Amino acid sequence: MKLTAFLRTGLSALILALPLAAAAQEATIRKNLAERVPGLTDIDEVSKTPMDGLYEVRVGTDILYTDAEGNFLLHGSLLDTKARKNLTEERVAKLTAIDFKELQLKNAFSITRGNGKRKLAVFEDPNCGYCKRFEKDLAKVDNITVHFFLIPILGADSVEKSRQIWCSADKAKAWVDWMQRDIAPKGSGKCNTDALTANLDFAKKYRITGTPTLVFADGTRVPGAINTQQIEELLNQR
Missing domain, CATH: 3.10.450.70 (Disulphide bond isomerase, DsbC/G, N-terminal)
Known part of the structure; x- marks a missing residue:
């Protein structure tokens, strides 16, 4: 003992x-x-x-x-x-990782293709060349809902274009026209753009310093442009 x-x-x-x-x-x-x-x-x-x-x-x-x-x-x-x-x-x-539930969807506009079951959030600057390349690849992905968060971080013109897109009657169309077809947004830029400020604050909090930045439904974050095959692979893993 x-x-x-x-x-x-x-x-x-x-x-x-x-x-x-x-x-x-x-x-x-x-x-x-x-x-x-x-x-x-x-x-x-x-x-x-x-x-x-x-x-x-x-x-x-x-x-x-x-x-x-x-x-x-x-x-x-x-x-x-x-x-x-x-x-x-x-x-x-x-x-x-960013909890998808933490995203303030009221500060984004969304595009749904197909059944829209797969979810993706993207932080982008309208003057980002990598974003424009990424958008062309993203456009080929079906059965998805994409939430777009504008974060104008590349200068004064990015701020102006983000305001014009956000203040457009059809935000999604203005965005696609500009990013995929080089058709400049025609919005007045004169509306409540608090969402853009909130997006920048969110980006600062989560150290989102480059565009595009992707957030998948499980919180996985991917910085930078990826191609259609990579997007599909990541969506199917989640």
Whole structure:
């Protein structure tokens, strides 16, 4: 009984010591990196990775890796060769995901094709060349509802065109005419455009800094233009 009690006491002490040791380890990494690497004074999170001795250092949605002392710093992808997974890619996807329910659809206009069952949200600037290329590929996708959020981030003309499109009698038609046919929007631009401001605020909150940015129904976020086949593959996976 005495031996059992001794073992229990020792185990309890070990369990209590583990969080303290982890906290001390994190403190060491934070301290050393902040002192040695300019720009790493605002680390959001330090956590262990599945690889022994390797720690993840997260700054916003940027992922770095270091050793237990913060003596070395790596930037790149951590691959699990046994499971054949890109752990860094999966981690970034999780960090950048946007809950579809958080989208303010009142600040978007929508286009439905076919049965409209598959859902997609897209943040775009009307003067974005990549967006225009993407729109031509997106137009080939059927059985989808697309919610378009205008975020004029490329200058004054983007603001003006976004206002004109938003203030058009048929927003979707004005958008398609401009993005796919180069027919300039004819809206007056004189209506309530609070939605555009709200979209920019949303983009800032979720660090949407480029267009197009796609958000799928499960929250997966994809930055940049992708082709029709890639859109279909991602829609069918969700």
